[in-house]
Every structure is written in C-alpha cells, then in structure tokens.
Amino acid sequence: MASKLECTATDLSLPRRTAEGTRIGNYCSLAAGITVFRRNHPTSRISQHPFFFNSAVGLIEEDTIDAVRDHPLVVEADAWIGANVIITPRCRSIGLGAVVGAAAVVTKDIPPFAIVAGNPARRIGDRFSVEIQHVLAESRWWEYPIDRLVPFLPLFLADATIENAQQLRTHLGSLARPQ
Numbered sequence: 001m002a003s004k005l006e007c008t009a010t011d012l013s014l015p016r017r018t019a020e021g022t023r024i025g026n027y028c029s030l031a032a033g034i035t036v037f038r039r040n041h042p043t044s045r046i047s048q049h050p051f052f053f054n055s056a057v058g059l060i061e062e063d064t065i066d067a068v069r070d071h072p073l074v075v076e077a078d079a080w081i082g083a084n085v086i087i088t089p090r091c092r093s094i095g096l097g098a099v100v101g102a103a104a105v106v107t108k109d110i111p112p113f114a115i116v117a118g119n120p121a122r123r124i125g126d127r128f129s130v131e132i133q134h135v136l137a138e139s140r141w142w143e144y145p146i147d148r149l150v151p152f153l154p155l156f157l158a159d160a161t162i163e164n165a166q167q168l169r170t171h172l173g174s175l176a177r178p179q
Contacts, residue, residue, distance in 0.1 A: 018036070018073075019036050019038045019068050019073065020038075020067075020068050020069045021038075021068065021069040021070075021071070021072030021073070022036065022038075022072060022073045022074075022075070023072065023073070023074045023075065024075045025074075025075055025076045025077030025078065025079065025096070025142060026077045026078075026142045026143070027077055027078045027142050028075055028077065028078065028079045028080070028081070029079075029080040029081070030075075030081050031081060031082050031083035031084075031085070031102065032083055032084075033083050033084040033085075034081055034083075034084070034085045034086075034087070035084075035085070035086050035087070036073060036087045037086070037087065037088050037089055038068040038071040038072075038073065038089050039065060039066055039067075039068055039070075039071055039089050040065075040088075040089055041053070042064075042065055052064065053065045071089050071092070072092065073087065073091065073092060073093070073094075074092065074093045074094070075093075075094045076093070076094060076095050076096040076097075076098070076112065077096055077097070077142035077143075078096060078097045078142055079094050079095070079096070079097065079098045079099075079100070080098075080099045080100070081094065081100045082099075082100055082101050082102030082103070082104065083102045083103070084102060084103045085100050085101075085102065085103065085104050085105075085106065086104070086105045086106065087106045088105065088106060088107050090107050090108055091106045091107060091108055091109055091110070092109055093109045093110070094106070094109075094110045095109070095110050095111045095112035095113065095114060096112040096113065096137060096142075097112055097113045097127060097133075097136070098110045098111070098112060098113060098114050098115070098116070099114070099115040099116070099127065100116055100117070100121065101115070101116065101117030101118070101121070101124075102117075103119070104116060104117050104118055104119065104121040105118075105119040105120050105121060106120075106121045107120045107121065108120075108121075110123075111123075112133060112137065113126050113127045113128055113133045113136075114126055114127075115127060127160075128160050128165075129162070131162055132160050132161070132162055132165050135162065135165040135166055135169050136160070136165050136168075136169075138169055139165070139168050139169035139172050139173075140172070140177075141168060141172055143177065143178055144172065144175075144178055145178060148175065148178065151171075152167075152168055152171055152172075155167060155168045155171075
C-alpha cells in the first residue's frame, strides 16, 4: 500500500495525507510527489496479487500480511525530503535534520543529519560535524514555536558553526521549555 505525502504551500511541515502511524516532526520540508510504501507484496506465496492478502479488494475478510500501521514511519524534525522520493517499508526512520535528495529510493533508515541520494539511496555526506550535530540535538530548537525562535533569527541565517550552535543552545536553555 502506498500513500502520497503531500504538502500545502502554506504549511510545508504538515502533509495532507500520510499512511496510518506516520509521524512527521516539526519544521520538516516535504516536496511534491513523495510516495511512502509501508508494506510489500508477499513474494514467497504462489501469487503476489492483492486478492490474496488485502481485504480491501474484497475476496478475503482479513488482511493476511502485516497492516500498514504495523510498519510506521517516523520523520524526525527538520528533515528535508526532496521531490519524487520513494520510501520503502524497510525504512522506519528518517533522522533529525536529514536530507533525502530528489528521486531517491529510500530502502533503509537514515541517520540524523545524513545526506542521502540515489537509487537505492546512499549516504553521500553529513550536514555538520559530529560536534555541531550533538550541540544542535541538545538544543531541541524544533520544539519551540516559530515566534520563540524569531529573536534568534541571525543564528538561523548563518552557516552552522560550533559557536552559533552553542549560542542557540545556551539561549534556548534559558527559556522555559514549550509544553
């Protein structure tokens, strides 16, 4: 079963439609044409046709393979998924701040801050050094509403350095955590 992750122009962080159990983090950027598959056809059976595993087709009363909800997908905060990406059932997680290049076919989990592309998607780099990744993860900036982040806009407009990541973490640490 496939579902399309679709975004509205006014709210790129919330897709209009996702597979049951899918969780999308705050401040994600999701391009058009993303397709998410949460289960596969049973290739070891005599037939792979949905007649024999999908109750929605009408021949059987109950599905005979795991339900979509049994294969949830978690897209962590600040992930960017490019246009026409395909995400297969073996991928359960797209990490914090990860980048998935346009038209990639994602067949496994993507670690935080990784940049992946291709078919199958392969790691081609990381957004930041391990030290910057650690400080940004500790800051938990994505838990704050945008109006609480605006005072720190200059930090978001500059390239990430250890110094500005630490500044963000320090400033946010002095604020009350959002509920």
